[in-house]
Amino acid sequence: MQYIKKDLGSFNLHMIKTDKFKTITMRIIFHSPIKKEEITKRLALSEILLQSSNKYPTRRDLTIKAEELYSADVYSHTGRIGNYVNTSFTISVLNDKYTEDGNVEKAIEFISDVILNPDIDNNAFKKDKLDVVKNNIKVSIEAEKEDPTNYSLMRLGESFDKTSPVSFRMTGYKEDLDNINTSNLYEFYKKMINNDYIDIYIVGNYDRRDMLQLVKKIFRFRTIKKIKGSYELKPKKCCSRRLIARETINNSQSKLAIACPISKLTQYEKQYVLPLVNIIYGGGSDSKLFKEVREKNSLCYSIYSSTRRLDSLLIIQAGIDRENYKTTLSLVTKLLEEMKKGKFTDKDINTAKELYKTSINSIEDYEYQIINEYFKEKILSLDNYNDRFKNIDKVKKSEITKVFRKINMDTVFLLEGVEE
Secondary structure: OEEEEEEOOOOEEEEEEOOOOOEEEEEEEEEEEOOHHHHHHHHHHHHHOOOOOOOOOOHHHHHHHHHHOOOOEEEEEEEEEOOEEEEEEEEEEEOHHHOOOOHHHHHHHHHHHHHHOOOEOOOOEOHHHHHHHHHHHHHHHHOHHHOHHHHHHHHHHHHHOOOOHHHOOOOOOHHHHHOOOHHHHHHHHHHHHHHOEEEEEEEEOOOHHHHHHHHHHHOOOOOOOOOOOOOOOOOOOOOOOOEEEEEEEOOOOEEEEEEEEEOOOOHHHHHHHHHHHHHHHOOOOOOHHHHHHHHHOOOEEEEEEEEEHHHOEEEEEEEEOHHHHHHHHHHHHHHHHHHHOOOOOHHHHHHHHHHHHHHHHHHHHOHHHHHHHHHHHHHHOOOOHHHHHHHHHHOOHHHHHHHHOOEOOOEEEEEEEOOO
């Protein structure tokens, strides 16, 4: 696999050449410092652009065109990454080798038309399209509690720090939704196109020179800009006493979520040590949390930990019966304190390293994972994943223990199931 980055002034082009897939996948990423009041507009914008375009005035027209391109897969996504919000548009299409000459070029022209040639009238989006989009977002907001795992994570963020982007709801806000109209959404669209930082990733088997010329011809963004602010949030100082927050839900199962700030990690610790810390503590079926809390003591239905390096957080999540809350929290705390004292074995470390390598090896199995990996390397300033594969074996137990000591429980949120 070969990777080349081209700085084209108004955007960066990342060409990843591989003959592993029959498809060519392109992702156009718009990213900007996150503002809470703009989240709902972002969601509405990413959805309305896939309702129609100037050339394809209905959703049906867009669908038919995608089918004509040998069932091209097109979708958008808006999410938060640290201090930034990303809105991306992705198209995956069969290589010309398996279809016909010019199919890929037509597909790239199609996604460009969706993004850069919107369906507008008198400097405004069409009302009927916006009504559909707003209703979809409203339904999504009203259904937040229907996914208790994600809802508990959302409420944990709000309990942890109401002023931080960690607390922002990426499903949107109803009060902001009510204020969106066809005109101000179009103004926001122009702001995104002209001001956002843009990266375009292309994965597949293609001639790089031809692709470079094609992209330069089709995507003509005018504004030249460079990223200035950091993606990384400033770490929050851990409270002297843990904050306990609760909310009830009409459900038979309770959801426990715990936020653990991580203080002052070095770049080496972020890249190599923290992933092993997470795997050992709660990142899989061989982890301490899984073996001790779930298997040995049967206190939960599920339990795991995950890290958010840009937020400087380790998150613990568990599905439990409400009567097991205190016992589960006590054991989770006890296990973390044991890790800080180095109460894990060389076998635990070696197992974590092998799982880490397995994860690295799987990156090249999917186009989307490849794009995510290269984007992650860019925003986190990571070594190439092949270098990380080689260097992970150098991590020592003392380094893992040191990072465990930088993790402290700060906020506990219990979404308490009260259904009998």
